[in-house]
Amino acid sequence: MSQAAATGITNPLLGFVHRRRRGAELFLLILALIVGIGAYAAAGIGVQGEVPTDIVAYGGWLAALVLAAHIVVRLVAPYADPVLLPIVAALNGLGLAVIHRLDLASNTTFARQQLTWMTLGVVLFMGTLLVLRDHRVLTRFTYTSGLAAIVLLLLPQVPGIGKEINGARIWIGLGPFSLQPGEVAKVLLVVAFAGYFVLHRDALALAGRRVLFIDLPRGRDFGPILAMWGISLGILVLQSDLGSSLLFFGLFLIMLYVSTERPGWLVVGAIMFVIGAVLAAIVVPRVGQRVDLWLDPFAYFGEGTNDTGRQIVLSQFGMAWGGLLGRGFGEGSPWLVSYANSDFIMASIGEELGLTGVMAVLVLYGLIVERALRVALIARDGFGKLLATGLGGIFALQVFVVVGGVTRLIPLTGLTTPFLSYGGSSLVANWVIIALLLRVSDLARRPLPDLSEDDDAVDDQSTQVIRL
Template sequence: MLLALFIIMGFYAACDIALTQQVTSSVFTLPLLLAVPFLIAHVLVRAFAPYADPILLPAAALLTGLGVVFIRRLDLVNDPFDEIDRPDLATAAGRADVPLFSGQGIRQYWYVVIAIVLFALVLGLLKDHRILSRYAYTLGLAGLVLVGLPAVLPASISMVNGSKLWIRIGGFSIQPSEFAKLLLLSFFAYYLVRKREVLSLEGKKIFGMVFPRGRDLVPVLVVWGASILILVFERDLGTSLMFFGMFVAMLYVATERTSWFVIGIGLFAGAAVLAHSLFSNLQLRVKIWTDPWPYIDEESFQLVRGLFGMGTGGLFGSGPGQGQPERVPYASSDFIITGFGEEIGLVGLTAMLLVYMMLIGRGIKAGLMVRDAFGKLLAVGASFTMGLQVFVIVGGVTKLIPLTGLTTPFLSYGGSSLLANWLVVALLIRISDTARRPPAAGVPIPGGGTGPAKPDRLDHAPTEVIKL
């Protein structure tokens, strides 16, 4: 954790000095403010989950802290009270007179504080992750309501950039799908544990793979249908892909059958082709993906600017605070990856993706180590969903795949994504603690057996133990 905080402080100090040409008070103030909630989180983990994987929390803190200081770095160039999406393209010098407690950077910091409070509540109240299985159907229903709510609301308070994903009332906005994924994760894990044997039954063998029986396809078709409804009514391919991909991945882990994975890809590909033929906004996104230049003045402006920024950064980047990421609209949210790519280069961006890989890999490892099937599916599903989000957004801004409306976990500006992902981290830490905790003496282990026998008296122990 101290290493993560040192990296955050070093990056922000370099940005601040490069932009303002002086050492301002915020060089140390903002990193120290960030250190407070992260160190509190560390103490909470030591108190409530002492056996948890020690990599999970520092990795999430490093990514979150870098996101906050980069957003603050943008505040030093852009007017912190200017809410337009497309800043002036003229080269702007950094300003030392921007108050620390203004702009998007400090708002993101308060989101971090709220996220750590929720993180603490989960660790303190959720002593055993299996408690969630008791409320699986209630959580699933609540998740469906959250996902579908923006679709039934007027476009004036729910639509942004052609996708109905938000609830915006006054100055308050929330993206319900970020929280819905946690609720649906719990339901999917419980359902697949209960139905695993049925879904694993053999059917016909085609091209060397055993496909399920026709009647066993019903759960997949139901979730596929729900994803299609999201695609139709909310017009967002990213959210639809996230939920369907999450379910198919958990189904594959539960049954260990490759055929489910093939079926899932086929169903979603067919739905995407159908939606492309029906909706003009999806057609436009595909056109921008294949050839952005005809739309350079409007729709593909931010994508092309982001690509130019990363190209300018090259292998090692222009240096913290020495690039011009503010030229890209949504540089603090959808295109924050391109901003980092411009200033820390391919090497730095690869290192950042490796931090994501560590976080996701350790989450999957916690799922593989835990002894109960519900925890396995919950941890693997949560980790896979986080990885899928990273792939979709990084693939979108680098023009590997069409750009969607998903956010970059931990880095992007916004409260909904940050709070939801810190809840995921809390859940992974709880599962990891359960997986790594030595079983108590004589206590039954889920899956069979008991913990090691404990002597009634110390003098029954071997002489070497008494000497130690």
């Protein structure tokens, strides 16, 4: 007789236990390694006509990193989502292969450096899971996280530490290394936003005036969104960083809407975004230039111009040349586009792997966002729901902004493509984000405690567990 029959429970939705699915995760990780190592070998064959001589060492190190991450998940987060880690491993492996292909064309070693950053990212991934056993502990650091994020965002403005690269002052120098503190700040901001909205969502959800069938928020509740709008504009003006400004304000707006379920906040946020965008285009020369390049890049390309449109025009030519199936590794010329291994890595993929390769990558990103939202739906606490939503929102916004800029859907910004682009700060921060998602997922999927054998327990059918 089943437990449900023994206890008299007839509604299977009262409780259930997710299977651990670690075997499925291991199988998917093997497929992800085949993608990463196979792409690395294909890049060598396409450019040099032979398999890279370091394929065994490279493949072994990549496999060791991925399997170590899997073992830690199996030990300390056995009920975590089984799909997230394989997707990330596939994206990171593909990114390393594309960067290696560009290295072969330009005689650089960015892929080796990226593998080092990946190693650090995986170590911090495992450390996060080992140290943080319950994501709800982070609620204690709501305001501390917010303050730390603001300090990190201001660090590039400190003389002697901050560095300006390609017109954007978003870097700090630590000896021979350059880091983007904004990549860490985005994780801290999600923690701060989640904790704040859990405490204040009831007040923020109260409706004010009704305009055109939409309940706008009360005027007294505009403080948080005005503050975030001001911070985003400050980042834009001081650092000339359009991408981070869009990311932070968009992230805040998403989490505000999810916590309050008030469409009025989206209306207010959209109006504020339009006002901020117009002001930025007028006040900040770099933003105005990006808008001009977006509208007509060919007017800034070629002889007789300042040639600032070369990057976007050549990337468009390359993706058009790639067509549906791509030229194949070694058959295109993606290195002609400046920063092809970072800002424009999607253009490199589009040229040599075609629209099919680009769509496959976008599907993988879509799956990350879908799994994050699934975690948010099943999370048992409000903080966990908002944390998972915010972390998934980071990937959704970042991929939209980057791919939209490369394809000229929107003006170009300076954000990196998660797990694909060359860049240590972004890669390490994104691995930590995945660890946080797995921690929330593990607690959400764990079985509820069975109190049926406790003589003092309250007779509540909702505490019974039906194993599926």
